[in-house]
Amino acid sequence: MLGIALIKQCILNDIKVTAFVRSETSRLNRLPNSDLVKIVNCNLDDLKYFEPIKNGLSDIDVFYHFGWSHTDKSGRIDCEKQLDNIHYTLNAVCLAKKMNCKKFIGAGSQAEYGRTLISLTGTTPINPENAYGISKYAAGKFAEIECGKLDLEYVWIRILSIYGTNDNENTLIKDFITNCKENNPMPLGPCTHIWDYLYEDDAGRAFLALGEKGINGKVYSLGSGIGKPLKEYLETIKNMVNQTYTPQYGKIPYNGNSLKYLCADISELTNDTGWKPEISFEEGVKKILI
Numbered sequence: 001m002l003g004i005a006l007i008k009q010c011i012l013n014d015i016k017v018t019a020f021v022r023s024e025t026s027r028l029n030r031l032p033n034s035d036l037v038k039i040v041n042c043n044l045d046d047l048k049y050f051e052p053i054k055n056g057l058s059d060i061d062v063f064y065h066f067g068w069s070h071t072d073k074s075g076r077i078d079c080e081k082q083l084d085n086i087h088y089t090l091n092a093v094c095l096a097k098k099m100n101c102k103k104f105i106g107a108g109s110q111a112e113y114g115r116t117l118i119s120l121t122g123t124t125p126i127n128p129e130n131a132y133g134i135s136k137y138a139a140g141k142f143a144e145i146e147c148g149k150l151d152l153e154y155v156w157i158r159i160l161s162i163y164g165t166n167d168n169e170n171t172l173i174k175d176f177i178t179n180c181k182e183n184n185p186m187p188l189g190p191c192t193h194i195w196d197y198l199y200e201d202d203a204g205r206a207f208l209a210l211g212e213k214g215i216n217g218k219v220y221s222l223g224s225g226i227g228k229p230l231k232e233y234l235e236t237i238k239n240m241v242n243q244t245y246t247p248q249y250g251k252i253p254y255n256g257n258s259l260k261y262l263c264a265d266i267s268e269l270t271n272d273t274g275w276k277p278e279i280s281f282e283e284g285v286k287k288i289l290i
Contacts, residue, residue, distance in 0.1 A: 001162060001164060001166040001167050001168075001200055001203075002066050002107060002159070002162065002200075002203060002207070003019065003064070003066045003163075004030055004031060004032070004203030005164070005166070005200040005201060005203050005207070006064060006066075006204045006207040006208060007019060007031065007032055007037060007149060007204075008032055008201070009033055009038070009201075009203055009204040009207070009208045010015075010036065011034045011036050011207050011288075013208065014036070014131060015036065015048070015208075016036050016037075016038070017036060017038070017086065018033060018038045018040055018057060018060065019035045019037055019038070019039050019040065019262070020040050020042045020047075020067070021039055021040070021041060021042070021079075021177060022041075022043050022044075023041040023042070023043055026141060029068045032063065032065050032156060033106060034154050036083055036142040037202065038265050040055060040057075041227055044067050044068075044069055044084075044085075044088040045084075045088070047067075047088060047091040047092055047095050048091040048094070048110070050096075052095070052099045052184075053077070053204065055257040055262055056244075057099050058099055058100050058285065059100045060096075060098070060099040060101045061102055061103070061211070062101060062102065062103045062104075062105060062208065062211040063092065063095070063096035063099065063101040063103070063105070064105045064183070064211070065089060065092040065093075065104065065106045065107060065143075066107045066109070066169055066222065067088060067092070067124065068085050068088075068166070069081070069084060069085060069088070069109070069233055070082060070084070072084070073088070074130035075132075076111075076130055077130050077131050077132070078131060079131045080085060081131075081276065082131040082132055082134070082135035083135065083213070085135050085139060086135055086138050086139045086142060088140035088142065089106060089140075089142065089143050089245060090139075090142055090146055091125045092104070092106075092143075092144070092170070093143050093146045093147055093150065093152065094150070096150075096152060097150040097152060098181030098236075101152060102152070103153035103154070103211065103214070103216075104143065104147050104152060104153070104154055104155070105153065105154065105155045105156075105167070105169050105207070105210060105211060105214065106139065106140055106150045106154075106155070106156050106157070106161065107157055107159055107223055107243075107277075108139075108140050108157055108158040108219070109132070109133060109136045109158060109159055110131075110134050110158055110159065110160045110161075110221075111128055111131075111132050111133030111136060111263060112126055112128050112133050112136050112137040112140070112158055113125075113126060113127065113158070114126070114127035114128050114261055115127075115129070115257075115260070115261075115262060116263075117260065117261045118220040118226070119225075119263045119264065119265040120158065120160070120223075120262075120263065120264050120265060120267055121221055121264075121265045121267075122156075122158070122219035122220050122221060122268060123219070124221070125131065126253050128146070129257070130288075133226065140156040140219070143223055144217070145225070153217075154217060155210050155214040155215070155216070155217075155218060155219075156219045156220070157173075157206075157210065157219075157220050157222050158209070158219060158220070158221050159197050159222045159223075160198065160221070160222060160223035160262060160263075160264050161195060161198065161204070161223070161262065162197075162198050162199075162203045162282065163198070163199065163200065163284060163288075164199055164200025164203075164288065165198050165200070165202070165287055165288050166200060166263075167200070173197075173233075173285075174235055174286070174288075176234055176238075176247075177237060177241055177288065177289070179240040179245075180237060180238055180242045181241055181242060183244075183245060185243065185248055186247065186248060186278050187248050187251035187252050188232075188234070188247055188248055188249050188250070188252060189249075189250070189251075189252045189253070189254055189258070190249060190250050190254060191229065191231035191234060191247075191249055192229050192231060192252075193228070193229065193230055193254075193260045193261065193262075194227040194228065194229060194230075194261045194263055195227065195228065195230045195233065195262050195263075196223035196224055196228075196263040197224060197233060197263055197284075198222065198223050198277060198286070199277070199279040199281075199283070199284035200284075201278075201279060202224070202277045202278055202279050203222065205278075206269065206275050209273035209274065209275040210269075210273060210275075212273070213271050213272060213273040214272065214273065218268075218272070220265070220268065220269045220272075221264040221265060221266065221269070222264060222269065223262075223263065223264030224264070224266075224281075225263070225264055225265065225266040225275045225276075225277070226263070227261070227262070227270070231249065233281060234247055236281060236285065237285055239258050240282070240286070240289070241289070252289060259273045
């Protein structure tokens, strides 16, 4: 979803894109069909061996690293599997240098922060609590060191909750929309915790803006900058899809590890790049429903 969002914005701005994709991906049809987009088959574990000159790739401006393996529930707590992603990230940095890139941009995660009760910035204290969050943080720090050695500009983006038409089908928003439409029961937690949703097109514009204007060495937190109780988002969807639907709030109790507050402070991102969200949550849901 993130890569597609960026590619769409590049096409709108007449920017050429080389998209590295997994060789056996089933999602290739999601990529926009454009003469500006060149597709290269290359798995994450092949980045280390990829030869850009043989593939006609050199003098690329910006390298965006969105690739990450083992992102399912079991994979996120598997230390050995998450360690692979640190190596993949370092290999991506080296490949960026081979292609004469000027800047490397890595996709981090809100999981790097752990649980907090404050709006998140690039300098908010870090306390990741699972292997996924720890490896994201470690990959970002290692990438920063390696970029410094290779004279590459470095930007790291800690991404919160992005939603949209290209999101996975098992995400909360997609699941809730489906159950609303079909009037199926869906057990939920209390949904009183604060959440921050950003539509995919706005995220794509943010990625492009950071490629053009992101400041070397900075970490940015990416969200809408607006935190609301999760229940408000779900009620918005319900009222748009099926007003007679009865969400089953409170059927799943919170546990001690539940994240209670998630919201980005986007002021630095806006100040540095001029970017700010343009699509409201209601507008984003309408785009999914079309």
